[in-house]
Amino acid sequence: xxxxxxxxxxxxxxxxxxxxxxxxxxxxxxxxxxxxxxxxxxxxxxxxxxxxxxxxxxxxxxxxxxxxxxxxxxxxxxxxxxxxxxxxxxxxxxxxxxxxxxxxxxxxxxxxxxxxxxxxxxxxxxxxxxxxxxxxxxxxxxxxxxxxxxxxxxxxxxxxxxxxxxxxxxxxxxxxxxxxxxxxxxxxxxxxxxxxxxxxxxxxxxxxxxxxxxxxxxxxxxxxxxxxxxxxxxxxxxxxxxxxxxxxxxxxxxxxxxxxxxxxxxxxxxxxxxxxxxxxxxxxxxxxxxxxxxxxxxxxxxxxxxxxxxxxxxxxxxxxxxxxxxxxxxxxxxxxxxxxxxxxxxxxxxxxxxxxxxxxxxxxxxxxxxxxxxxxxxxxxxxxxxxxxxxxxxxxxxxxxxxxxxxxxxxxxxxxxxxxxxxxxxxxxxxxxxxxxxxxxxxxxxxxxxxxxxxxxxxxxxxxxxxxxxxxxxxxxxxxxxxxxxxxxxxxxxxxxxxxx
RNA sequence: GGCCCCUUGGUGUAACCGGUUAACACGUCGCCCUUUCAAGGCGAAGAGUACGGGUUCGAGUCCCGUAGGGGUCACCA
Numbered sequence: 256x257x258x259x260x261x262x263x264x265x266x267x268x269x270x271x272x273x274x275x276x277x278x279x280x281x282x283x284x285x286x287x288x289x290x291x292x293x294x295x296x297x298x299x300x301x302x303x304x305x306x307x308x309x310x311x312x313x314x315x316x317x318x319x320x321x322x323x324x325x326x327x328x329x330x331x332x333x334x335x336x337x338x339x340x341x342x343x344x345x346x347x348x349x350x351x352x353x354x355x356x357x358x359x360x361x362x363x364x365x366x367x368x369x370x371x372x373x374x375x376x377x378x379x380x381x382x383x384x385x386x387x388x389x390x391x392x393x394x395x396x397x398x399x400x401x402x403x404x405x406x407x408x409x410x411x412x413x414x415x416x417x418x419x420x421x422x423x424x425x426x427x428x429x430x431x432x433x434x435x436x437x438x439x440x441x442x443x444x445x446x447x448x449x450x451x452x453x454x455x456x457x458x459x460x461x462x463x464x465x466x467x468x469x470x471x472x473x474x475x476x477x478x479x480x481x482x483x484x485x486x487x488x489x490x491x492x493x494x495x496x497x498x499x500x501x502x503x504x505x506x507x508x509x510x511x512x513x514x515x516x517x518x519x520x521x522x523x524x525x526x527x528x529x530x531x532x533x534x535x536x537x538x539x540x541x542x543x544x545x546x547x548x549x550x551x552x553x554x555x556x557x558x559x560x561x562x563x564x565x566x567x568x569x570x571x572x573x574x575x576x577x578x579x580x581x582x583x584x585x586x587x588x589x590x591x592x593x594x595x596x597x598x599x600x601x602x603x604x605x606x607x608x609x610x611x612x613x614x615x616x617x618x619x620x621x622x623x624x625x626x627x628x629x630x631x632x633x634x635x636x637x638x639x640x641x642x643x644x645x646x647x648x649x650x651x652x653x654x655x656x657x658x659x660x661x662x663x664x665x666x667x668x669x670x671x672x673x674x675x676x677x678x679x680x681x682x683x684x685x686x687x688x689x690x691x692x693x694x695x696x697x698x699x700x701x702x703x704x705x706x707x708x709x710x711x712x713x714x715x716x717x718x719x720x721x722x723x724x725x726x727x728x729x730x731x732x733x734x735x736x737x738x739x740x741x742x743x744x745x746x747x748x749x750x751x752x753x754x755x756x
Numbered sequence: 757g758g759c760c761c762c763u764u765g766g767u768g769u770a771a772c773c774g775g776u777u778a779a780c781a782c783g784u785c786g787c788c789c790u791u792u793c794a795a796g797g798c799g800a801a802g803a804g805u806a807c808g809g810g811u812u813c814g815a816g817u818c819c820c821g822u823a824g825g826g827g828u829c830a831c832c833a
Contacts, residue, residue, distance in 0.1 A: 280833090281833085282832080282833045284833085314833060315833095316832090316833080317832055317833065319832080320832070320833080382830095382831070385830090385831085389829095389830090393757080396757050396758075397757085397758075398757085398758045398759070398829070399758090399829060399830095400829085422831095424831055442760095442761070442762095445760070445761075446760095447759070447760075448759085451758075451759055451760090451829090453829075456830085456831050458831085459831040460831055461831075463831090465830090465831075465832085465833085466832075466833050467833095469833095470833090485827095486761070486762090486826090486827065487827055487828070487833090488827095488828095488833095489760065489761065489827075489828080490759070490760050490761080490827065490828040490829075491828070491829085493759095493760095511761085513761090513762080514826075514827070516826080518767090520825060520826065521825090521826070522826075522827075548768095551768060551769075551781090552768070552769095553768090553769095554769090555768080555769050555770070555780095556769095556770095557769095557770070558770090558780095559769090559770075559779080559780045559781075560780095560781095561768090561769085561780080561781050561782085562781090578768095578769075579761075579762060579763095580761090580762050580763065580826095581761095581762075581825090581826065581827090582767090582768065582769090583767060583768080584767095585766090585767045585768065585782075585783085587767075587782060587783055588767070588768065588781080588782045588783080589782095590782090591781090591782055591783085592782090594795095598795080635794090636795085637793095637794055637795035637796085638793065638794045638795075639794085648793095648794095663792090667792095709791080710791070711791045712791095714791055714792080715791075715792070718792065724792090724793090725792060725793080726792055726793035726794080727792070727793065727794095728792090728793085728794090729790085729792085730791090730792075
C-alpha cells in the first residue's frame with residue numbers, strides 16, 4: 256500500500272478559492288532576529304502579492320520567557336522595516352485576540368474536545384520520571400518518547416487525581432496509522448511514520464498550551480491559509496498535521512524556509528555575531544537594504560536582479576522560487592547593498608538622515624543650513640556608505656582642522672610649500688564673490704602657472720591645509736563648500752602650524 | 757543515536773521540460789577614469805556542480821548508494 260494513497264493527510268489546494276491569510280508569529284523574546292525578519296518579509300510579500308492579509312500574532316505561552324517591552328519593540332522594529340500588518344496587536348482585527356496568552360480558554364476548549372474524542376489524555380508524571388525515562392531510552396539508543404504510562408490509569412484514578420488537584424498536563428494521543436505526509440511548497444512531500452511521533456504535551460501544568468496546540472488552533476481559527484516559517488519547524492509539523500486531523504480541520508499549506516546560518520553553517524546564533532534587527536538599525540543600515548539583503552538569502556529574482564525595492568520584491572516573489580539549502584549571513588554583501596540604497600536616495604532624503612546624525616553628534620547645537628548640508632551630500636555621496644560617515648569621513652565641514660595627517664604631510668608638504676600656499680591664499684583672498692568651484696580652479700591654476708609649478712604642487716597641499724586629510728571630495732568642491740573666508744584662514748593657519756623636519 | 761532536510765567558485769544565487777567553453781552579484785586582484793579617496797567602466801583569478809556508480813547520443817539537472825553538513829527529538833518557541 257502506497258503512503259501516497261492517503262491524500263487526506265496531505266495539504267491540498269482546497270484553499271485556492273479562499274483569500275490568502277498568512278501570519279508572522281514570533282515569541283516576544285526582546286528583539287527581532289534577522290531570520291525572523293526574513294520570515295516576516297516573505298509572509299508579508301506573499302500576502303501582498305496575493306492580495307491577502309498579513310497577521311501578526313504574539314506567541315507568548317511561555318511564562319518564563321516574558322520580557323518587558325518586547326512586544327512594543329517588536330512592533331516598532333517591524334514598522335521600521337516597513338512590514339505593516341493587517342491584523343494584530345494594537346491594530347486589532349476580526350480574529351483576535353492576537354496574544355496567545357489571552358486565548359487560554361480557547362485552547363482549553365479544544366484540548367477538552369480532544370480528550371473527549373480519545374485523541375488526548377491527562378498525564379500526571381513528574382518531571383523527574385520523564386527525565387529518567389528519557390535517559391534510559393537514550394542509553395538504549397532508542398528515540399526518547401513518552402511511554403503512555405498515563406493511559407494505563409483507570410478513569411476513576413484519573414478522576415481522583417484531578418479532584419485532588421494533582422499537577423497534570425494534557426498529551427496528544429498518537430495512535431498507529433498511515434504515514435503522515437506533508438506536502439511542503441518549498442520541499443515537496445516529506446513523510447513520517449506515525450510511530451516516530453511523540454505524545455506531545457498540549458497543555459502544560461500551568462494551564463498554558465504548548466506551541467504545537469496553540470499554533471494549530473490559532474491558525475485554524477484565524478483562517479491562516481499558508482504557514483510560512485523556518486525549517487526548524489519541519490520536524491515537528493507531523494504533530495500539527497495530526498492535530499488538524501484529530502480536530503477534523505482542513506490543513507493549511509506549509510512552506511518551510513531554509514535556515515540562516517553562521518559562517519560555520521550552524522544555525523545563525525547570537526554567539527557568532529549580530530542577530531538582532533535592532534542592532535543593524537543602530538549601526539545605520541537602511542531598512543530597505545536589510546530587507547533587500549535578507550530577501551536574497553534563500554530566494555532570487557531569477558533574472559540576475561540583486562538590487563530592488565519592496566514593491567519590486569512583492570511583484571516578483573513566489574514561494575516556489577524559495578531555495579532549499581540554508582544560507583550564510585554574509586555581511587559584506589549587506590554593506591554593499593546598504594551603500595547602494597543610500598546613494599540611490601535623493602539629497603532631500605539623505606538630508607533627513609544627516610540631520611538625525613548631527614542631532615546625535617557634538618554638532619547638535621551648530622547652525623547648519625540645508626543648502627550647506629546638501630552641498631556636502633552631493634560632494635560626499637559616492638564616498639559614503641552610511642549616513643553617519645558624512646560626519647566621520649568629512650569632519651572638516653563641521654569643525655576646524657585641528658591636526659594634519661602625518662603621512663600626507665610627509666608626502667605633500669615640501670620646503671617650498673609654505674610659500675606656495677601663502678601665494679595661493681593671497682590669490683584666493685582677492686577673489687571677487689566666487690560663484691562656483693570653477694572660480695577656485697582657475698585661480699589655483701593661474702597661481703600655479705605664475706609660480707612656475709604644476710597644479711598638483713598646490714592641489715595636494717591645499718587639500719591637507721583645508722581638511723587635514725589626504726582624501727575626500729574633489730579639491731575644488733571642497734574649497735567652494737568651505738567658502739573663501741574659511742579657505743584663506745585655514746591655509747594661513749596651516750602655513751603657520753605645519754612644521755617639517 | 758532515531759527521524760527529517762540539505763549539498764553549484766570564499767559568500768549569495770542562476771542554468772526552461774536533460775542539449776554550447778556552468779552565468780550573475782558580493783568579495784579579492786589588476787587596468788582605465790580621476791593630479792586625492794571613492795563611485796563608475798573594463799578585465800582577471802576562482803567551481804566542472806560533495807563523492808561513487810547507473811540510465812542516456814548527451815547529466816548540475818533523472819535513478820541508486822556513500823560521505824559530509826544542518827535541523828529536531830522540552831511542561832521553549
